[in-house]
Amino acid sequence: MGRQWEPSTRAAVQSGCVVSACRAGRPEAGSWSCSGVIVSRSPGLVLCHGGIFTPFLRAGSGSLTEAGVAFLPGDSCRDDLRLHVQWGPPASSASGHAEPERPGVCTPRCAGPEPPTRAAGRPRPRPPPRPAELLLLLSCPAFRAHFARLFGAEAAEQWHFANSAPHDELSEEEEEDQLRALGWFALLRVPPGGETPPELERAPAAAVAVAPLGTVPKGAPLLACGSPFGAFCPDIFLNTLSRGVLSNVAGPLLLTDARCLPGTEGGGVFAARPAGALVALVAAPLCWKAREWVGLTLLCAAAPLLRAARAAAHRLRCPEASALAALLPPEAGSPRGSPLPDLGPPWAAAAVLVECGTVWGSGVAVAPRLVLTCRHVAPREASKVLVHSATPKHRCQQHPGQ
Template sequence: MGRQWGSAMKAAEEAGCVVSASRAGEPEAGSWSCSGVILSRSPGLVLCHGGIFTPFLRAGSGALTAAGTVCLPGDSCGDDLRLHVQWGPTVASPAGRAERDRLGVCTPQCAGPDSGPLAQPRGRPPLPPRSAELLLLLSCPAFRAHFTRLFGGEAPEQWRFASGAPEDEMSEEEEEDQLRALGWFALLRVLPGETAAKGRGAAVAVAPLGAVPKGAPLLACGSPFGAFCPDIFLNTLSRGVLSNAAGPLLLTDARCLPGTEGGGVFATRPAGALVALVAAPLCWKAREWVGLTLLCAAAPLLRVARAALGSLCPASAALTALLPPEVGAPQGLPLRDPEPPWAAAAVLVECGTVWGSGVAVAPRLVVTCRHVTPREAARVLVRTAAPKSAKIWGHVVFATRETSPYDVAVVSLEEALDGVPIPEPAEYFHEGDFFIPGGDGC
C-alpha cells in the first residue's frame, strides 16, 4: 500500500476507539455504543457521536432541537449514566506488547467452545474498557443548517437516516430521537489514572474546513456494531473519496456500517489529518439505499468545543489547550478546487418516485438510464447544479426495451440548459479507464 495511505492508516488506528453507555445497576437495560476519536492522549479526551446519549437526556431528545441550542453540559444526562471507552494498543511499544500478550484471548462475548479459530486472534486485541465522564454534548450549527436546507430538517421528505435496526423494528419515537441526534457529538474525558495512550498531547491533527478538495482520497476508521465483539471489528478501515460538500456537511463513498457513527475520517493530504466524523453511515431515499456516508467536518466541531468548555464547564476550561490543532492547507493551493466541467454536466433526473443521474450531451438533450425513466413520452424533471437548483421539465423521446442489453434513455428538454458545458465524447479508451458501479446514468 502506498506511503500516503500508510500515514493515514497509522493515524486512524491509533486515534480510533469505541464508546459504550449504560445505566448504573441496570444490566438488563442493555447498552448503547458508537465509534469515537481520541483527541488527546493524557489526559484522555474523546469525541464520539451524540446519538447514544438520547436515552439518558433528562429533558428528552427534544432538548437537541430547541431553538438556539448548540451545546449541552454533561449534567444534561441523568446521574445513572455510565460511560466506558475502549481502544487498541498503540504501535509496538514495550507496554503495548506486554498488554497484548497478557490479553491474547478474545473478550467473553466473542469467546466460546464453538467460536473456532477466530476466538483467539493473534493480532492486537483491544485493551480493557476505561471509565469516562461526559463533558459536553455539542453540534455544528452550520451542519444543521445545511442538513435542513438539503434534506428537510426533522422530517426529511422521502429520506431516512438509519442505524442498525431494521425499519419495521424501530418505533416512531426511536426514529425521531435518531434524527434529532444527527449532527450531535459528545466530548468525553477518560477518568484520571486511565489515560488514552502512552504519552501526552494531541493524538491527531485536524484539517481546516475546505482544505481537502472534492475527489481527494479519504480513510474512514470506525467499529461496525459498536462495542459488539471489538476483537474483530475495532477500528475497521474503509477507503473512499470526498464525494461532495456543502459547508461542513460532507459526503464520502467510503463504506461505513451501523456502529461507525462518530468514527474518524482521515486525509492523505495533509497526511493523517482528521477531516470529519461519521454522522450517519447509511441512508435511504424513497426506500432506495444511497451508498454514501454523511459526515460532519471536525474543525468547526472543535471550535464549538473550545468555546463551550469555557462557558459551560469552567472547571474543565484548561482542557481547551489539549484539543488538537488545525493544520494548514497545502501551500499555493486554494481551499477548494474549481468545479471540473464534467461535474457541471451531470444532472439529476426524476420521473415520479424514481430518480437517478444523467449527462447533458446537448443544450436540450440529456442521456440517462432506461430504468430511471422507463416509459417513452413520460414527463420528467431535470435539476442542474449550475445555476444551483435550476429545474427544467422534459419528455422521454427514446428508451431501450427491458429485454435490451443496453439500459439507455434520452430526454428532450422544454428549455435549453444554461451554463452547463457540453462534454465531448471520447474517441479512444482502454479497459479499466472508467468504472462507475451503479452510476444510474452518470
C-alpha cells in the same frame, strides 16, 4: 493499502476507540455504544457520537432540538450514566514490525484464554475498558442548519436516517431520538489510571491533526476508521478501516462512499493529504431513500465541530473545562487566502438530474439542450422530462426524443 496510506492508517488506528454507556447497577437495562476518536492523550480526551446519550438525558431528547441550543453540560445526563472507553494496541511501527503489546491499551478478548505477553513471557490479564466522564454534549450549528435545509420539511418525507433498515422494528420514539441526535457529539475525559503505561501518559497531548474545512477537495481519497456494531466483539470489529472518496460537500456536511455500518457513528475519517489529518466524524452510517439503501455515509466536518467544542467549553465557565478545551487538536495549516471553488472532476459540471414523473436518474449534458441518460430514466411514453442543472441553477423542460 499502499505507501501513501501508511500515515493515515497509523493515525486512524491509534486514535480510534469505542465508547460504551450503561446504567449503574442495572445491567438488565442494556447498553449503548458507538465509535470515537481520541483527540488528546495527555489528558485523555475523546470525541464520540451523541446518540448513545439520549436515553440518559434528564429532559429527554427534545432538549437537543430546542431553539438556540448548541451544547449541553455533562450534568444534563442522569447520575446513573456510566461510560467506558476502550482502544486497541499500538499500530505497527514505521518499519512495518508490530510494536510489543502494552498494558492498558489492549483490546479485551471476546472469549478464550489470555495469551502470554511477548515481553514477560507469562500470562498477563487484559485490563478492562477505562472509565470516562462526560464533559459536554455539543453540536455543529452549521451542520444542523445545512441538514435542515437539505432534508427538512417535505424533503425528508422519504428519507430515513435511523441506524437500521426502514422495515426493522423501531418504536416511533426510538426513531425520533436518533433523528434528533443527528449532528450531536460528545466530549469525554478519560481520567489517568494506574493501568496506563508511562510512555502513553508522556505522549504528546494532540493525538490527531485536523484538516481545515475546505482544504480537502471533492473526489479526494478518504479513510474511515470505526467499529461496526460498537462494543460487540472488539477483537474483530474494533477500528475497522474502509476507503472511499469525498463524494460531495455542503458546508460542514460531507458525503463519502466509504462503507460504514451501525456502530461506526462517531468514528474518524482521515485524509491521505494532509497525511493522517482528521477530516470528519461519522454522523450517520446508513441512510435510506424510498425504502432503498443509499450507499453514502453522512459526515460532520471535524474543524467546525472542534471550534464549537472550544466555544462551548469556555461558555461553561468552568476553569477545568476551559483548560481541557485548550488541549483540543489544532487545525493542520490554514487555507491561504480565499479557497478556490471546488469544481470537482471534469465531468461534474456536465452532470444533471433527470426527472420523469416518479422516475429519476442522472444524465450527462453532451451539448446545449442535449442530455444523454439511460432509457429507463426517460421512457418514450412520458409526457415530459425535467432536467435540473447544478450550475447555473435553473430548470429546463425537454420532451422525449429531443
